[in-house]
Amino acid sequence: MNKAAMSGNLLDIEDLRVTFPTRTGRIEAVRGVSFALGRERLGIVGESGSGKSQTGRAIMGLTPPQAEVLAKTLAFDGLDLLALPPRERRALRGKRIAMILQDPKYSLDPVMTIGRQIIETLRTHERVTKAEARERALDMLAAVQIRDPKRVFDLHPHEVSGGMGQRAMIAMMLIAGPELMIADEPTSALDVTVQLDVLAILDRLVAERGMGLIFISHDLRLVSSFCDRVVVMYAGKVVEQLKASELSRAEHPYTRGLLDCMPKIGADRHPLPVLQRQAEWAQ
Amino acid sequence: MRQLPLPLAGRGQGWGYFHSRVGAMTHALAVTDLEVVFDRFRALKGVSIAVQPGESFGLVGESGSGKSTLLRAVAGLAPVTAGTIALDGKQLGRRRDKAFYRQVQMVFQDPYGSLHPRQTVDRLLQEPLAIHGIGDGEQRIRRALDEVGLGSGFRFRYSHQLSGGQRQRVAIARALILEPSILLLDEPTSALDASVQAEVLNLLEQVRRARGLTFLMVSHDLAVVTHMCGRLAVMQNGEVVETLAAPDLAAHRVENDYTRRLLKASEGFARAG
Numbered sequence: 001m002n003k004a005a006m007s008g009n010l011l012d013i014e015d016l017r018v019t020f021p022t023r024t025g026r027i028e029a030v031r032g033v034s035f036a037l038g039r040e041r042l043g044i045v046g047e048s049g050s051g052k053s054q055t056g057r058a059i060m061g062l063t064p065p066q067a068e069v070l071a072k073t074l075a076f077d078g079l080d081l082l083a084l085p086p087r088e089r090r091a092l093r094g095k096r097i098a099m100i101l102q103d104p105k106y107s108l109d110p111v112m113t114i115g116r117q118i119i120e121t122l123r124t125h126e127r128v129t130k131a132e133a134r135e136r137a138l139d140m141l142a143a144v145q146i147r148d149p150k151r152v153f154d155l156h157p158h159e160v161s162g163g164m165g166q167r168a169m170i171a172m173m174l175i176a177g178p179e180l181m182i183a184d185e186p187t188s189a190l191d192v193t194v195q196l197d198v199l200a201i202l203d204r205l206v207a208e209r210g211m212g213l214i215f216i217s218h219d220l221r222l223v224s225s226f227c228d229r230v231v232v233m234y235a236g237k238v239v240e241q242l243k244a245s246e247l248s249r250a251e252h253p254y255t256r257g258l259l260d261c262m263p264k265i266g267a268d269r270h271p272l273p274v275l276q277r278q279a280e281w282a283q
Numbered sequence: 284m285r286q287l288p289l290p291l292a293g294r295g296q297g298w299g300y301f302h303s304r305v306g307a308m309t310h311a312l313a314v315t316d317l318e319v320v321f322d323r324f325r326a327l328k329g330v331s332i333a334v335q336p337g338e339s340f341g342l343v344g345e346s347g348s349g350k351s352t353l354l355r356a357v358a359g360l361a362p363v364t365a366g367t368i369a370l371d372g373k374q375l376g377r378r379r380d381k382a383f384y385r386q387v388q389m390v391f392q393d394p395y396g397s398l399h400p401r402q403t404v405d406r407l408l409q410e411p412l413a414i415h416g417i418g419d420g421e422q423r424i425r426r427a428l429d430e431v432g433l434g435s436g437f438r439f440r441y442s443h444q445l446s447g448g449q450r451q452r453v454a455i456a457r458a459l460i461l462e463p464s465i466l467l468l469d470e471p472t473s474a475l476d477a478s479v480q481a482e483v484l485n486l487l488e489q490v491r492r493a494r495g496l497t498f499l500m501v502s503h504d505l506a507v508v509t510h511m512c513g514r515l516a517v518m519q520n521g522e523v524v525e526t527l528a529a530p531d532l533a534a535h536r537v538e539n540d541y542t543r544r545l546l547k548a549s550e551g552f553a554r555a556g
Binding site: 047048162191192193194195196199200203218219220221222224225226257258261262263264265266269270271272273274275 | 478480481484485489504505507532534551554
């Protein structure tokens with residue numbers, strides 16, 4: 001039994017590196033990220049290019065083939081993900097680790113009905129009859145608060161709104177009963193009021209099923225209101241890890257700057273404070 | 284004392300003065316009962332707004348509310364079927380002439396899509412000058428780049444060599460180079476990171492102050508609009524549901540339920556129970 005299994009963590013990451021070869025040299029998108037995840041809600045926050053999405057993709061095993069993933073430890077429930085044969089990794093993906101992507105317009109199959117997509121996920125991982133699969137897909141659609149599951153089951157993705165599409169996506173990801181959910185900007189493409197409905201559904205289901213959740217977002221304030229713990233990334237590195245409730249006491253100047261530079265309703269600050277980037281943050 | 288939701292209030296002029304001025308039509312921009320129909324879909328259903336000279340006016344709402352359509356209708360980019368748009372009291376016709384575009388310029392949402400990929404910054408900035416037959420290009424380009432904080436080092440670069448924030452600065456420079464009096468801003472920072480957003484918002488405020496510009500700004504972000512604008516209109520399903528002053532919004536003095544919901548949503552996620 002290895003170290004990760006003994007720690008009882010759902011996920012253990014130590015010194016994760018993702019490198020892309022380019023014409024002008026190797027670019028390290030993730031440079032030595034370490035964190036552990038229990039059955040909790042962890043937020044990963046950073047700006048574009050900080051490596052937050054590539055971290056999520058490396059855990060899921062969706063890094064583009066030309067890139068190189070290295071880590072001292074990348075273990076899910078004691079399984080060494082990097083040593084796992086592709087076949088076993090594939091069995092894990094969708095079954096025990098699931099991922100919600102940003103925009104349902106692009107991440108759902110446009111020529112398949114929503115119901116068929118959900119059933120496809122289920123029947124890939126479990127041996128169930130067609131009738132049973134349909135029954136469970138309808139239950140799942142009801143669980144993500146779609147009012148008329150039977151109607152939505154037969155619709156194509158372009159026939160539903162963004163919020164509805166994202167609920168269908170959540171239903172599809174949850175149907176196989178994963179233990180770890182990675183949500184990469186799950187609500188950024190949605191309107192603010194719809195955003196909160198979708199988050200509430202995600203929140204309830206994660207709590208009910210005792211899943212671990214990694215919530216990747218550029219929105220520091222949204223993440224801190226939703227997660228238990230926040231990892232702040234800058235230039236491929238983790239610059240700060242803290243409890244979401246203690247965000248106002250963040251110490252790293254990048255975290256503080258990021259919090260500070262957003263306009264707030266009721267605060268009269270002209271001009272807005274601007275983030276002064278320091279070269280040493282990236283080191 | 285409760286602040287009046289009008290920029291004139293601070294100048295010590297009463298309501299009577301304001302109404303008489305309305306009669307004289309001194310609005311920089313007045314939109315009255317505007318209807319826009321795409322095929323059979325009514326995108327705008329009788330929308331009216333009035334923007335004072337030098338004012339910064341915001342439009343908020345969700346996707347599909349018609350806020351961008353209203354902006355595009357002013358710019359002459361949407362099929363108007365009824366209603367009027369007046370600039371400095373003069374009603375605009377169906378087609379916009381060149382003089383209109385010297386007075387009104389627009390900055391679009393996506394800095395990756397709004398700059399020509401095969402033109403240098405210099406070429407991009409020369410285009411409006413060539414269209415309008417303006418001679419002192421050299422000087423204007425240098426000044427415009429300076430004004431948006433890019434400097435002449437960026438003059439011969441292509442847009443793919445620039446970051447998102449730098450591109451949006453070029454788009455602002457292009458809008459400013461004709462020295463317009465009104466800027467139409469369609470979600471100018473929503474494609475940018477928070478730290479870059481702060482820089483671009485500061486830049487916009489700075490040029491507004493320096494040139495006395497009038498802004499009509501669309502955003503889905505209530506915090507951005509209350510930061511940038513004195514007054515704003517909340518839109519839903521092609522209609523203006525409420526027009527109010529930014530300080531009133533900040534103090535939660537709102538009348539419409541939908542505005543209240545937007546305000547609540549902008550505060551972030553709250554766990555029930």
